Amino acid sequence: MSRVESQLTQQPSETQPLLQVRNIKKYFPITGGVLRRAVGQVKAVDDISFTLKEGETLGLVGESGCGKSTLGRVIMRIYEPTEGTLVIGDHDISHVKGEQLRKLRHNFQMVFQDPYSSLNPRMSVGALVAEPLLVNRRGTRSQIQEEVVSLLATVGLGPEARMRYPHEFSGGQRQRIAIARALALRPKLIVADEAVSALDVSIQAQILNLLSDLRKEFGLSYVFISHNLAVVKHVSDRVAVMYLGRLVELAPKFSLYTNPLHPYTQALLSSAPEPKRHVTRERIVLIGDVPSPAKPPNGCAFHTRCLKVMDVCRSIRPELVEYASGQHVACHLYS
């Protein structure tokens, strides 16, 4: 049985949800005038719900400004949600603060897009990887040193890397260092925000394989945020598509890529160029740009660019409902 099938046939009851995202909203105020009063708000994340099982990878795709990174940061509790509940394991972390939050943080870690700016250039690689262990008092100095060596080995770097500094490494190696650092506290969940987007394709493949090895080795779950549909397909079990702060489709990978339901998902898939000749795919070229998230259109946010727009789309916002087994879609075509 292939990996895909085994994921699909797994009984949901067998595995406890690791992460529960319930009606999460994150609004940012827009300030104006001399008094910097709030004159409006950007609904960066607007009422999103999903659960993530232990060991599962959820891919989160969307274009710039759709709120996927904000959602990732809310899950990491870098941002506090405006509304909604966020549960990791047994802990409601929606509004915990300070010391309490810091104590829970070892469960969830993040890997960022740009390994050039996410590593302190003045710290040696050894110090960078040891830092989370020291802060959380995980063992004696020599135990920590041993742990650093083993973490570096896990991500494919030798012990001599400890003495060197981030600038001495290439982009792919720096991303490995960032991953070692994220793994230090043995998290259950890793949010990877465009973690391979800045890398060359040959290096990107190395990091993708590493992430998949680590998932097996440590039983990790990922929320994998990317604009690259092919990369998301490669790593994910389920995929969520975002548009202007909302989920428009959420489905097992296989259904989403073979039978996309939402017109936006269809357009996204059709416009991703494949590195192949003689493919006769029908190309859906959307007209116009994504509207400003400060002034989202009424009704369905996608109606301004949708090729199948109906009257109802302009006034009533479709909710995300299960259309086929596991395949959720927010579109009036399916209700």
Added chain:
Amino acid sequence: MEPLLKVRNLKTYFISKNATVKAVDGVDFEVYPGKVLGIVGESGSGKSMTSLSVMRLVPGPQGKIVEGEILLEGKDLLYISEREMRDVRGNRIGMIFQEPMSALNPVLKVGEQIGEVLIRHRKLTKAQAKTQSISLLRSVGFPRAEQIVDEFPHQLSGGMRQRAMIAMAMACEPSLLIADEPTTALDVTIQAQVLDLMRALKDEKGTAILLITHDLGVVAEMADDVVVMYGGQVVESASADEIFDRPTHPYTQALMASIPSIEEEHERLLTIPGTVPSAAHFPQGCRFADRCTLVEDRCREHMPALREVYPGHSVRCTVVNG
């Protein structure tokens, strides 16, 4: 058909006291009217420096074109004065870059920037230039072109800026358009719009396009011919159909196998071990040798020459056969 642009043995080096960085090291290619030549490579392969060399915009004083010919319609651009070169840039060669925000002047209105080209090369008046700018903007798909001419670049979205830059590059109807990663900073739905626009240009106006990109998907969709670069050299060159149907150089093969695909399912991606060698310390032999799975002793001793393995399909490798 005669090539519009013919580049022969181009070498662009960065020479400093301590090192000579061979960014472009003996590159040959041709671009034909109404065709797209895709130059593919990873960071550090020398693809962008190649395009800057064609425009004679290599950053000085260290960077220099030390050898080679750049023949535009038979005339060598390396032997004309800087003043003559300024008549070529923007007039006969248009250029679009990856970052439209840094290529556009933030304090000039969109219309003024497009108009500038027309006033400089076509000797139009300001009013004529503005009218012409509006029709150019309309041709690249702006619905409210009359308003856009009076807006500033920061008021436009990324895709709109890129289209404005294409309008600017096309203002004088250049015979050659150099597009360096034109869609890398754009979302896929916007990328599709920009690629459509470039395709229309070459079909309707017969513009020759030199497309520089790291994205093999974009190359598959756009290019007629492809040049694969590695370590400042061409390692494989053929028609696009050939490159995708039978990639022959071990690097090209590995590159294609390392890309995740939407249509196929792979448990693991093939990876290329190691990283691109530094241009300041190239090995004596084949520059891909340290990462190649087919490497033999002779690869490290002599630099392989480009040789034809199929008609019109050349590879810089001593090991593989057609």
